[in-house]
Amino acid sequence: MMSRALSAPPRPSQAAPSPRKSTFRPEIQGLRSLAVLMVVTYHVWFGRVSGGVDVFLLISAFLMTLQFVSKFDQKRPMGLFRHWLHLFRRLLPAAVTVIVAVVVASYLFLPRTRWLDIIDQGWASLFYIQNRLLQAEAVDYYAMDHSLASPLQHFWSLSIQGQVFILWPIIFAACAWVSRRYVLYYRRLLTFVFGAVFVVSLAYSIFFTVVNQSQAYFDTGARLWEFALGTMVALFLPGLKLSQNVRIALGWFGVVAMLSCGILLNVEAAFPGIAALWPTLAAAAVIAAGQTGSRFGVDRILSSRFLVRLGDNSYALYLWHWPLLVIGLSVSGKDHAGWLSGSVIIGTALLLAFLTTRFIEKPWREWKWPEVRRRRAAIAIVAALSVAIIPLSGWQLQVESERREAQSQAWVNNPGARVLDPTFLGDEPADEATLLPAAADLSKDWVTLDGACTDELVPASKALRGACSEQRPSGIPTRSVLVLGDSHAQQWSGALKSVAKANNWLLYSILKGGCKVTPEGMASNAECEEFNAEVREEVTRQRPDAIVAIGTAAVPSGPGEELTPGFRLQVGSWLDSDFDVVALRDNPRFSFNMAECVVRQGPESSSCRPPVEDNLRADSPFGPMAGEELPGLHLVDMTDRLCTDGVCPGVIGNVFVYLDDNHLSATYAASMAEELGRRIIASTGWQ
Numbered sequence: 001m002m003s004r005a006l007s008a009p010p011r012p013s014q015a016a017p018s019p020r021k022s023t024f025r026p027e028i029q030g031l032r033s034l035a036v037l038m039v040v041t042y043h044v045w046f047g048r049v050s051g052g053v054d055v056f057l058l059i060s061a062f063l064m065t066l067q068f069v070s071k072f073d074q075k076r077p078m079g080l081f082r083h084w085l086h087l088f089r090r091l092l093p094a095a096v097t098v099i100v101a102v103v104v105a106s107y108l109f110l111p112r113t114r115w116l117d118i119i120d121q122g123w124a125s126l127f128y129i130q131n132r133l134l135q136a137e138a139v140d141y142y143a144m145d146h147s148l149a150s151p152l153q154h155f156w157s158l159s160i161q162g163q164v165f166i167l168w169p170i171i172f173a174a175c176a177w178v179s180r181r182y183v184l185y186y187r188r189l190l191t192f193v194f195g196a197v198f199v200v201s202l203a204y205s206i207f208f209t210v211v212n213q214s215q216a217y218f219d220t221g222a223r224l225w226e227f228a229l230g231t232m233v234a235l236f237l238p239g240l241k242l243s244q245n246v247r248i249a250l251g252w253f254g255v256v257a258m259l260s261c262g263i264l265l266n267v268e269a270a271f272p273g274i275a276a277l278w279p280t281l282a283a284a285a286v287i288a289a290g291q292t293g294s295r296f297g298v299d300r301i302l303s304s305r306f307l308v309r310l311g312d313n314s315y316a317l318y319l320w321h322w323p324l325l326v327i328g329l330s331v332s333g334k335d336h337a338g339w340l341s342g343s344v345i346i347g348t349a350l351l352l353a354f355l356t357t358r359f360i361e362k363p364w365r366e367w368k369w370p371e372v373r374r375r376r377a378a379i380a381i382v383a384a385l386s387v388a389i390i391p392l393s394g395w396q397l398q399v400e401s402e403r404r405e406a407q408s409q410a411w412v413n414n415p416g417a418r419v420l421d422p423t424f425l426g427d428e429p430a431d432e433a434t435l436l437p438a439a440a441d442l443s444k445d446w447v448t449l450d451g452a453c454t455d456e457l458v459p460a461s462k463a464l465r466g467a468c469s470e471q472r473p474s475g476i477p478t479r480s481v482l483v484l485g486d487s488h489a490q491q492w493s494g495a496l497k498s499v500a501k502a503n504n505w506l507l508y509s510i511l512k513g514g515c516k517v518t519p520e521g522m523a524s525n526a527e528c529e530e531f532n533a534e535v536r537e538e539v540t541r542q543r544p545d546a547i548v549a550i551g552t553a554a555v556p557s558g559p560g561e562e563l564t565p566g567f568r569l570q571v572g573s574w575l576d577s578d579f580d581v582v583a584l585r586d587n588p589r590f591s592f593n594m595a596e597c598v599v600r601q602g603p604e605s606s607s608c609r610p611p612v613e614d615n616l617r618a619d620s621p622f623g624p625m626a627g628e629e630l631p632g633l634h635l636v637d638m639t640d641r642l643c644t645d646g647v648c649p650g651v652i653g654n655v656f657v658y659l660d661d662n663h664l665s666a667t668y669a670a671s672m673a674e675e676l677g678r679r680i681i682a683s684t685g686w687q
Contacts, residue, residue, distance in 0.1 A: 029311035030302025031286050032059055034258070036314040040321045040349065042262050044342040050262030051279035053157045054226055054271070056318075058280050060161055061168065061230030062287060065190075068172035069234070072186050078173040085370075085377035087165055091315075092384040093364040094356050095158065098319040099125055099388045102151045103395060105327050110151075111599040112439030113659075115399060117150055119440075122392045125155035126385065128162030135218040151323035160220050164227050191235050194228045201225035202274070209273030222272050226280050233284045240288060247289040251298040254285030316353035316361060324349050399440045406434035416655035416671025417641045433654045435603070437667045442595050442659045447494035447666035449509060457508050460541060461534040470508040471497055477506035479545040479686065481582075484510055484535060485517045487663060488550045492584055492676075494669025496548065499677035503686070508544075510535055517549050519573065522566035540577070546684075547574055551583030551635070552621045556661065557591040557610065561617045568625060575632045582680055585622060585637040588615035589662035594650040603651035612643040634683040641672050 038052035071078055099122055106118045124133040134156050175193055179186040201224035208216035216222045242250070261267065261279045270276075291299050301307070310317075324345050325337060337345055370380040406414070413433035418424055437445045453459065453468035481500060483489050490511050500507035515528035520536075523529035539547070551571075554561045567583070574581050590610070597608040620626075622635045642648060642657065642664075650657055652668070659665045680686070 025290070026303035026308050027289075027291060027299040028059060028063070028287060028302075030299075030304065030307035031055070031283060031311075032314045033307040033310040034255070034302070035059070035283070036310075036317050038259065038262060039318060040346055043321065044325050044337050044345050045339065046262075047336050048262055049267040049271070051258070051265070051267050051271070051276070052262075054276050054279045055258065055283040056157065057161065057164075057223060057226045058230035058233070058283050059287075061164070061227035062234045064165070064168055065172075065231040065234035068169065068176075069187065069190070072172075072176050072179075078169065078176060080169050080173055082374055082377075083169055084166065085374055085381065088162075089370055089377055089380050089384070090361070090365050091158075091162070092381060094316050094319055094361045095125070095155075096384050096388045097356055097360055098323065099152065100391055102323045102327075103388075103391050105323070106151065107395065109327055109331050111330075111596045113442045113593075113595045113599055114150075115395070115440035117443055118152065119392060119396050119399065121150045121152040121155070122388070125152045125159070126388050126392070128159040130155040130159040131157075131218040131220060132159070135215050149326055151326040153326075154318070154322035156218050160218075160223050163220050164224070168227065168231070187235050191232065194231045194235070198225045198228035198232065201228060205276075206273045209271070213269065213273075216272060217268070219272075226272070226276065229280050229284060233287055237288065237290075242288070244292055244294060247292045248294055248297045250285045251289030251292065254282045254289065255298050255302075257282035258286070313350075313353045313357045316356040317349055320352045320356070321346065321349040324352075399438065402434065403438045403441060406436055406438060409433065414654045414667075416653040416668050417675065418671055419653035420641055420644060421675060435598070435651060436655050437665060439595070439599050439656075442656060442665060445656075445659050445665045445667055446663075447491060447497070447669060449493060449497065449507065453508055457506075457542070459510070459534075459538050461538060463531070464510055464534050464538055467512055467531075468508065468510050470506070471500060472506055473501065473504040475504060478504045480506040480508070480542075481546045481548060482508055482510065482539070482542070482544040483548045484539075485549050486511065486515050487513050488586060489517075489548070489584075491587075491664040491666070491669055492548070492550075494664070494666040495673040495676045498670060498673035499680065502677060503681075510538065516553070516564050517570060518564065519566040519570045522569075539574075539579075543577075544579065546580035546582060548582045548584065550586055551625075552586040554586040554589045554616060554662075556589045557615060559613060559615065559617050561586065561621055563621045563625075571625070571630070571633060575630060578632070580632050580634065580684060582634045582636060582684070583622065583625075585620060585635075585639060587638075587642050587662070587664055588612075588648045590615070590658075591661070593661045594658040595656055595660055595665075598650040598656065603649065608650040609647040612639075612646055612648050615648050616643070634680065636676070636679050636683060638672060638676060638679070641675060 032055075035052040035055035038050040038055075042048045042050035042052070068078065102118070103122060106115065110118070121130060121133060124130040130152065134153065171193060172190070175189050176186060178184065179189050201221060205216060205219075205222035205225060208219060208222050258279050261282065265275055265278065267275070286298070286302070289297070289299065291297075291303070294300070328341070328345055329335065329337065332341070334341070364380075364384075367380075370377040414436040415424065416436075449469035449471040451469065453465070453470045457468065457470055459465050459468050481496070483493055483496065490509065493507075493509060496507060499505070512528065512531050515523065515531055517535070518528075518532055520533065521529070523532050549564075549567075551564055551567050552561055553564050571581055571583065588610075592607075594608060597605065601607055603609075616639060620635075620637055620639075622637065625633065626635055642652075644652065653671065655668045655671055656665045657668045
């Protein structure tokens with residue numbers, strides 16, 4: 001049945017190619033304008049995602065399908081390499097312009113704590129893999145812990161488009177070959193192929209969005225169905241016969257549905273699963289409505305000179321609006337744009353978009369020299385790439401050079417917590433010494449153990465295997481020590497690693513970001529409750545000699561520190577099972593990014609040295625438990641190595657104490673290793 005449906009009658013070999021017809025549809029250009037206005041206004045004024053990007057993806061596939069089907073119908077060669085060279089030669093100049101502008105602006109206006117992230121994202125944006133980078137970071141609880149997004153984050157959608165711009169032509173060309181080889185209807189074959197892509201990708205997207213929405217949002221496979229939908233609209237459209245009244249209604253319905261999507265749906269938390277059908281089907285309705293020929297049709301508005309002209313600048317407008325918003329907010333110290341400042345950002349983005357299109361994108365597109373030969377087009381692409389590669393490489397080399405220079409003097413100039421030791425024998429570190437870790441490295445300064453758990457430490461539960469890490473001693477371990485909890489437990493591994501190595505311990509951890517270790521029924525959410533239940537079973541199965549956990553929970557810039565919910569009950573359970581328990585007091589947390597405060601205002605600024613009484617309780621929450629004389633419980637308070645002289649500074653011993661608003665840097669945690677080891681051994685009596 002399928003082969004009969006696909007089979008086509010033979011074509012006369014002498015048939016002449018059909019003449020090319022203009023495929024320009026002004027209402028689609030207006031639709032593109034509407035989509036970019038949704039993206040820009042929702043981002044800038046409302047701090048929300050609109051669904052406009054999904055419309056862009058559909059439109060790009062729709063237009064690309066018309067182009068390749070036309071080539072087949074007119075018996076022109078597919079010319080994949082020429083197509084790719086022509087396409088990316090048109091796309092890169094505006095993208096490179098914005099990337100270089102972001103590099104310069106970030107160097108001038110953004111704190112060093114964000115430089116390394118921006119360099120990484122600059123490379124990823126330039127080579128159309130930004131979505132992969134963001135996807136990798138989306139699963140990392142700590143990678144998302146930034147006060148502001150990257151000014152290049154919006155390149156994720158362009159990266160997905162770039163990947164599809166390579167994949168789709170291959171499918172078109174392969175289907176063309178099959179169609180000619182086996183005498184099949186080209187459009188029908190494409191319909192079957194892209195129909196399958198649509199079904200498989202949509203099912204995958206729905207499943208992935210439910211399982212891990214933060215990853216699915218940036219996943220190419222979870223977005224392919226949106227492109228496939230655009231392709232099928234292009235394939236079905238010639239056979240779609242609708243009355244004028246139906247097309248008028250369909251057009252208005254599509255526009256209203258598209259505009260209301262971002263208002264009625266939490267797009268950022270629900271896409272790209274089944275909810276993304278809303279804006280894409282709405283856009284498909286507008287495309288299907290086409291030119292109604294009626295003064296009541298929405299196409300009359302979409303085809304207006306203003307929207308068509310704006311559509312010409314939509315690509316550049318999308319490129320400019322996000323970095324202007326992010327860098328503007330960073331400079332102003334605000335977390336969102338108001339109506340006035342937002343209007344200034346949008347107006348500036350429109351101006352820059354017009355200038356970029358008029359003086360960079362259009363001249364480059366109309367340049368005839370690269371179109372003569374593929375080699376010339378490749379040279380033009382390399383030249384465009386080089387404009388961004390040179391400043392990115394230079395900036396990266398500068399950061400790495402500063403890092404190497406600082407590391408070479410680290411032991412002398414950057415003692416960190418060691419400077420607070422009464423027996424510290426080194427010279428007072430020079431005030432002008434470079435702080436460590438390098439500010440650009442701070443966001444990456446997270447401690448990790450040597451690798452995933454192996455052998456007997458591999459959790460029985462598959463859900464825990466990705467959360468388990470280990471550090472094994474060189475010989476037979478004297479004891480096994482398990483670290484449990486969230487990111488605040490993990491950060492202390494920076495000190496525990498050295499302690500374990502010095503004492504020949506088997507150190508391992510089972511951690512989940514944002515999930516404190518609690519007894520049954522007291523976790524912060526259902527996912528954490530399930531995780532903790534698995535952890536309890538694993539602890540019972542493995543029976544470590546000791547458990548290390550954070551026993552208190554500080555609050556941002558306030559003295560409301562309390563015991564971790566249910567901690568007394570949880571400790572009692574562990575002690576009843578004959579485990580030693582080392583409970584660490586939480587570090588101060590702040591309502592501002594301490595690392596950025598140091599970079600912007602300097603380590604001696606009073607803003608970066610808040611009073612200890614404003615951030616921690618004067619009497620430790622451990623007090624009542626200390627009075628119970630619980631054998632096997634060892635309470636360790638390192639506050640005097642985090643706060644000194646009545647303040648909790650952002651820098652101690654020329655080392656950044658914090659990498660953000662509440663997490664210790666791995667470098668500073670490591671500098672506390674000797675003192676932490678002494679206190680644990682003194683409290684436990686371990687040999």
